[in-house]
Amino acid sequence: MTKGRIIHGLGLCAGLLLALAGSAQAETHGDVVTSRQPYPLAEAKRSVVQGRQVGVAARSAERRRPSCRLPRASLSLARGERAIELRQLSINLRTCRATFERGVPPKWTEDSSSERPQSAGANRGEGGRATGVHSAAREYTFGGYSKAWYTDGRTGGGLTSVRSGADWNRSGGCIGTNSAWFRTWADTSTGWFEVSRRWSRVNTRCDYVISSTNAHFRDREFTGCSDGPVVDSHYSRVRFVGYPNGNMKGSRTSWNDPSCYPVLVAHLALYRRR
Numbered sequence: 001m002t003k004g005r006i007i008h009g010l011g012l013c014a015g016l017l018l019a020l021a022g023s024a025q026a027e028t029h030g031d032v033v034t035s036r037q038p039y040p041l042a043e044a045k046r047s048v049v050q051g052r053q054v055g056v057a058a059r060s061a062e063r064r065r066p067s068c069r070l071p072r073a074s075l076s077l078a079r080g081e082r083a084i085e086l087r088q089l090s091i092n093l094r095t096c097r098a099t100f101e102r103g104v105p106p107k108w109t110e111d112s113s114s115e116r117p118q119s120a121g122a123n124r125g126e127g128g129r130a131t132g133v134h135s136a137a138r139e140y141t142f143g144g145y146s147k148a149w150y151t152d153g154r155t156g157g158g159l160t161s162v163r164s165g166a167d168w169n170r171s172g173g174c175i176g177t178n179s180a181w182f183r184t185w186a187d188t189s190t191g192w193f194e195v196s197r198r199w200s201r202v203n204t205r206c207d208y209v210i211s212s213t214n215a216h217f218r219d220r221e222f223t224g225c226s227d228g229p230v231v232d233s234h235y236s237r238v239r240f241v242g243y244p245n246g247n248m249k250g251s252r253t254s255w256n257d258p259s260c261y262p263v264l265v266a267h268l269a270l271y272r273r274r
Helices: 056-061
Strands: 017-019 032-034 042-050 052-054 067-069 073-077 083-092 097-104 121-127 142-152 158-171 174-186 192-202 209-219 231-242 248-257 264-272
Touching (some): 142 248, 158 192, 158 209, 174 209, 231 264, 248 264
Antiparallel strands (some): 032 083, 042 097, 052 067, 083 097, 083 264, 121 174, 142 158, 142 264, 158 174, 209 231, 231 248
C-alpha cells in the first residue's frame, strides 16, 4: 500500500482539517488565489484548513495585505507505504481558509538530482542503543525523510527545500543503530540563498529517532510579490520521526514574508527509503 494519511501532529491541527466530499471546484472570488501544481497526485483527496491572520496592524500601516499563518502540517506512513505529499491548492486571503490536496506523488519526485548543490548544507549524526558499531547505510532496516519545499507557482520549479531524515535498525523492540541527517538547498541561479539553519536530533531513545531542521532563505530581487522585492522563506521544525516498527511521521511549519501568494507554493512530503 502507498496511501499514507494526515495526522494531527502535536495537537496543533486538531479540529482544523475539514474534509471536502468529492472534487472541489476552483473558486474565482477576488479574495481567493489559486496555485498551479507541477504534477498530479494519485489517490488525491482535498481538505480545508482554517488559518489565522498575523501582522494585521503593522501591515495595514505599511499598506500591505495581512498575511495568513496556517497550522502545522503533518503526515504519516505505515510499513508498506512508500510516500505521501500534502500541498496547498488555494487560499482565501480575507478568511485565511486554504484548500490542500493530499496524495501519493510520482516516484520520480523522490530523485533529488534536479536540486543542484547550490547554497546547500548537510550533516549526519550516528548513534545507537544496542551496539557501538555503526552499520553502513545499506544495512539499515528502515529509513525515510521529510521534505518541505517551495515552488514557483508560475513555472512549477523548486526554489528552496529542507530535508530531515534518518535510517535505523530495530533491536529488542527499540531503536538500535541509527543515522540521523538533514539537507538544505536553494537554487541560487534564481537568486535564492540560505541565510541560516539549525539542526537537532534525538537518536539515543528506545521509542523513536528524530531529525529536525530550521532554515531561513532569502531572495533580494524576487519578482511577482506586490510587497517585494525582498522575500524571506522560513522553515520551522521540518521534522522526521522514525519508530522501531518502521512507521514514520513528518511535519513542518513554513511561511514567507511577504506571503507572496500564489507565487510561492508550499509542499510537504514524507518518503520511505527502505
